[in-house]
Amino acid sequence: MTTLDITSQDMTTIDLTEQGLRYLNETLQQQSAGTNQQDWTIINPRGSHAIAVGLDAPIRVTVNGSTGYYCGGMNKQATITVNGSVGPGVAENMTSGMVVVEGDASQYAGATGHGGTLVIRGNAASRCGISMKGIDIIVAGNIGHMSAFMAQKGNLVVLGDAGEALGDSLYEARLYVRGSVKSLGADCIEKDMKEEHIKQLAELLERADMDADPASFRRYGSARQLYHFDVDNVSAY
Amino acid sequence: MTEAKKTHSKSQTEPVQSATFTKAVNAEIRRAADTGIYDIRGGGAKRRVPHFDDLLFLGASISRYPLEGYREKCATNVTLGTRFAKNPIELDIPITIAGMSFGALSGAAKEGLGRGATAAGTSTTTGDGGMTEEERGHSNKLVYQYLPSRYGMNPDDLRRADAIEVVVGQGAKPGGGGMLLGQKISDRVADMRDLPAGIDQRSACRHPDWTGPDDLEIKILELREITGWEKPIYIKVGGARPYFDTALAVKAGADVVVLDGMQGGTAATQDVFIEHVGIPTLACIRPAVQALQELGMHRKVQLIVSGGIRNGADVAKALALGADAVSIGTAALIAMGDNDPKWEAEYQKLGTTAGAYDDWHEGRDPAGITTQDPELAARLDPLLAGKRLANYLKVMTLEAQTIARACGKSHVHNLEPEDLCALTIEAAAMARVPLAGTDWIPGKGI
Secondary structure, eight states: OHHHHHHHHHTTEEEHHHHOHHHHHHHHHTOOTTOSOOEEEEEOOTTOSSTTOSOBSSOEEEEESOOOTTTTTTOBSOEEEEESOBOTTTTTTOOSSEEEESSOBOTTTTTTOOSSEEEESSOBOTTTTTTOEEEEEEESSOBOTTTTTTOOEEEEEESSOBOSSBTTTOOSOEEEESSOBSOBOTTEEEEOOOHHHHHHHHHHHHHTTOOOOGGGOEEEEEOOSSSSOOGGGGGGO | OHHHHHHHHHTOOOOOOOSSSOHHHHHHHHHHHHHSSOOEEOSSOOSOOOOGGGEEEOOOBTTBOOOOTTTSOOBOOEEEOOSSOSSOEEESSSEEEOBOOBTTBOHHHHHHHHHHHHHHTOEEEOBTTBOOHHHHHHOSEEEEEEOTTOTTOOHHHHHHOSEEEEEOOOTTOTTOOOEEOGGGOOHHHHHHHTSOTTSOEEOOSSOTTOOHHHHHHHHHHHHHHHTTTOSOEEEEEESSSHHHHHHHHHHHTOSEEEEEOTTOOOSOEEHHHHHHSSOOHHHHHHHHHHHHHHTTOBTTBEEEEESSOOSHHHHHHHHHTTOSEEEESHHHHHHHTTTOGGGHHHHHHTTOOTTTOOOGGGSOOTTSSSOOOHHHHTTOOHHHHHHHHHHHHHHHHHHHHHHHHHTTOSBGGGOOGGGEEESSHHHHHHHTOOBTTSOOOTTTTO
């Protein structure tokens, strides 16, 4: 038992530069729900793409450094923390679990995510939450233009400001913004903050470990005017 | 007065219909004026364009000897994904089933496609709506499409697929997204797509998290890392700039390039898009093959051609021009019973006729294939549909073998441009084969 523990302890750190991307992902993907090896640290990511993608176990992975494209892509169950900034498409198409970015996120953060939670403690660039399908995204800073474009389901919470055309062609995702919104996209409107929304927002902020008053946010959603094609709406298409 | 009128009428000119403003054109103008909306339909380009019918095989002669029809072997197998994938797809025949969505098609239709393809030893493909149990369960080889919408996309289905097809575009509408009208968004379809039931659903035309070939290379890396480098990765493009698109797909790391000409397409879009954007299938193949050859990748990165493939002659011609396999969509639906004259009375009620029905997106398909209406869908027996499709695929294969043997080939892949000639100058130029009876290839300067 002692030997096994020592071996396990040695294997918790993966040096990406030394051991390579394939080894990293294969090792993490092989972990199952009952693994003893629940905590993993990745060092020397150096902006590499596709780090910790396709994970499917309730393990905790910490990336010490910044990453390239698609870090945490298609994540299930795992909790991935990046002590740095991330490139485009962080946590894209995530289905469950949690991805936390301590720095900033590039374009398409949380794109098409079906579930799970994405927390960005810095800012997120354009198209944050594009086509999201159930994921919850909480951004401490600002988000760029065209965020939540065609967002279908889930919640996007922004403690800072939102860029142009927020929520363009929105479906049923809920958008909560504390700061300013430069402009709303087609079919996106401000909606009342009701008790259920305050309650939901409080839960999302708590999950992201962020301290903000839910009552200080505004809520945006779909006007549902583009759900059926109508020639009189042609200027909106 | 009466006499004068008679004389005048005798000298009247014959009424002449305009070749520009035809009856169909005028009807469309009136329809547009009535409704204020463009015509949306499925079915790919219907206009006459240079096609495989404009090519002929030369067959054997004194300088080429044929193979015996029923005695000497003419193989038809094809392996797809030999470049990077650990598990390439082995098919018995070079004809695959193209991507068509659950949503556009009923569950039973997807099952029928799976059954038919499996019985014939080939693969089928999901579509813009996720993977259903009907098709996974009944498809021995299933290609999972990775589309801009990402409806139903999840890592579990990605891992249980046999190959992944990144869809950049399709022949009917290069540069266009999808459209599924509300009447086809049943609760099950809506649930798979994470959308409210009953709304008109617009699929994106661009991928949400990559743009351009450099990004695509990284996206492919991610998909390979998620699936352990096991699965062939196809890239599907609509016929637009086949030389450059093929070269860029190879550069991005594709195992297989799927090239879909303008006659292809079961998905709904604007008629004006279908008929006026993209190029004919015949015009796509040689530029794509040229790109592969110049990169030293012909037969290493496989080329699948689709768009208007109907019979074994079309298959043989596509292969002779350099494709590794073909893909069928519309023809597979027809084999299963789409547009069958036995439903003529119902087609008439829909304002159309058997053979011309193309409002597949409206969900009122009398054949029960392109619908989510439970009563209509029940008309399709998936076992019978699968059997019909398998028969059709086998006939096409036998036809292609017949031609290949006549050209002296022991494998359908041994067919080559030299086996072909063209009936028209246009087809000769596009296929880069000589006009019949000449040694003239337009554009080649010989």
